[in-house]
Amino acid sequence: MNALRTSGLGKRYRQRWALREATIAVPAGARAALVGPNGAGKSTLLNLAAGLLTPTTGRAEIFGWPLETAAVAFVAQDKPLYRRWSVADLLRFGSATNPRWDRAAAQSLLSGHDISLRERVDRLSGGQRTLLALALAVGKRADLVVLDEPLAELDPLARLQVMSVVRELEATVLLSSHILADLAEVCDHLILLGTGRVRLCGSFADLLSSHSATDLEDLVLHYLRNPEAVR
Amino acid sequence: MSGPLWVAWRGQRAQAAAIAALLLLYGAAAATERLEPDLSGLTFQLAGFLAGAICLIWGAPLIAREFEAGTHKLAWTQSLSRGRWLAAVLAVAAAGALTATAALAAVLTWALPGTEGNPMAWPYYESHGLVPYARALWALILGVALGAVTRHTRIAMPLSVLLVGAGQLAGRALRGRFDLSFWAMQWTETAVYLALTLALTGITYLAIRRRA
Numbered sequence: 200m201n202a203l204r205t206s207g208l209g210k211r212y213r214q215r216w217a218l219r220e221a222t223i224a225v226p227a228g229a230r231a232a233l234v235g236p237n238g239a240g241k242s243t244l245l246n247l248a249a250g251l252l253t254p255t256t257g258r259a260e261i262f263g264w265p266l267e268t269a270a271v272a273f274v275a276q277d278k279p280l281y282r283r284w285s286v287a288d289l290l291r292f293g294s295a296t297n298p299r300w301d302r303a304a305a306q307s308l309l310s311g312h313d314i315s316l317r318e319r320v321d322r323l324s325g326g327q328r329t330l331l332a333l334a335l336a337v338g339k340r341a342d343l344v345v346l347d348e349p350l351a352e353l354d355p356l357a358r359l360q361v362m363s364v365v366r367e368l369e370a371t372v373l374l375s376s377h378i379l380a381d382l383a384e385v386c387d388h389l390i391l392l393g394t395g396r397v398r399l400c401g402s403f404a405d406l407l408s409s410h411s412a413t414d415l416e417d418l419v420l421h422y423l424r425n426p427e428a429v430r
Numbered sequence: 431m432s433g434p435l436w437v438a439w440r441g442q443r444a445q446a447a448a449i450a451a452l453l454l455l456y457g458a459a460a461a462t463e464r465l466e467p468d469l470s471g472l473t474f475q476l477a478g479f480l481a482g483a484i485c486l487i488w489g490a491p492l493i494a495r496e497f498e499a500g501t502h503k504l505a506w507t508q509s510l511s512r513g514r515w516l517a518a519v520l521a522v523a524a525a526g527a528l529t530a531t532a533a534l535a536a537v538l539t540w541a542l543p544g545t546e547g548n549p550m551a552w553p554y555y556e557s558h559g560l561v562p563y564a565r566a567l568w569a570l571i572l573g574v575a576l577g578a579v580t581r582h583t584r585i586a587m588p589l590s591v592l593l594v595g596a597g598q599l600a601g602r603a604l605r606g607r608f609d610l611s612f613w614a615m616q617w618t619e620t621a622v623y624l625a626l627t628l629a630l631t632g633i634t635y636l637a638i639r640r641r642a
Contacts, residue, residue: 249507253640269509279500281441288440295433296508339508 202371207257235392249273272336305338326357346374434518460541474553481569489573490586564623
């Protein structure tokens with residue numbers, strides 16, 4: 200069973216195609232890493248998977264059902280949160296807008312990282328804000344969790360904390376990042392995008408053996424240096 | 431308060447407080463007029479400020495601010511459709527605008543009881559009856575729609591205030607061309623404001639339906 204399946208998914212902004220004919224499958228329970236140079240269409244694909252953008256062509260399915268926002272938890276780039284609200288307010292926001300809300304799970308993530316419910320969001324550090332955004336995703340109890348650059352601009356300790364939370368998520372995860380070493384630790388699937396198209400999609404093990412690469416970094420760098428060689 | 435309505439209220443309570451503070455200032459001015467009848471008329475003439483304040487403080491930033499902070503990506507990826515989200519946000523804002531208008535009407539009735547004069551003269555006409563309520567709703571949604579379409583508070587705020595002012599002046603000019611009684615005129619004008627409010631609500635929904 201695929202948690203996420205897209206077929207012929209494309210998004211055009213005026214004259215420019217940000218993503219073309221993207222056909223990918225992320226199996227249930229997978230941790231899929233979305234990798235590619237800047238402008239390759241990563242954010243567009245994630246925004247489509249989150250139901251925030253409407254595709255120009257093709258479609259996306261979550262566990263065989265047409266995509267709807269209730270089934271996906273999305274942490275957008277820069278982790279947008281209501282900055283003047285308290286942490287407790289944001290938890291109440293999660294419970295008010297999600298019928299399957301799991302307050303205990305969201306709260307235990309926060310208390311596990313010493314984030315006080317009384318704190319105002321704009322007084323949290325970048326790492327704490329990321330953890331709060333993840334707590335909202337956990338509380339939603341979504342089948343698929345989509346994270347756009349969750350590790351960007353985090354200090355090393357915060358990055359470790361966020362990675363361990365991602366590793367323990369019960370849902371299927373699709374996340375984008377530039378930090379290949381981190382992805383190799385957390386993820387087991389790779390989707391490689393280049394200039395708006397899907398270049399590689401599959402499990403690490405399959406991709407490494409079929410391209411006779413030694414590790415993820417090797418495979419991705421090989422593609423980035425010579426895009427035409429990887430098909 | 432039910433879920434989405436609480437979210438909308440949490441997001442708008444600062445605007446509610448700002449409008450309440452303005453009404454307190456206005457109440458103080460009206461009280462002064464009651465004690466000093468020499469100032470007579472000034473409070474009536476200022477009563478029209480409320481529509482402009484509502485569109486500037488409450489309407490224009492309502493959705494534009496979400497776009498500017500990127501929080502629309504948070505709000506629109508929960509289990510709530512954008513239509514329901516918008517309905518909750520507009521319900522709270524509309525309730526606020528109507529409450530503020532009722533408070534203003536109460537202040538006028540208390541501070542200036544039994545004011546004589548022509549009911550069709552604009553300072554009286556525009557601050558009594560149904561028109562202030564319909565105008566407040568129209569001013570609110572005009573700001574909201576401009577914010578949703580332009581996605582920038584710095585464009586939506588000044589533009590909506592200009593248009594609300596222009597709309598009030600246009601209403602005043604048009605009114606002189608018809609020979610209707612007070613209530614016939616009030617009902618007609620209210621119907622026009624409410625029709626515009628509905629149209630602008632539709633535009634707002636279309637503006638947020640497919641954008642990210």
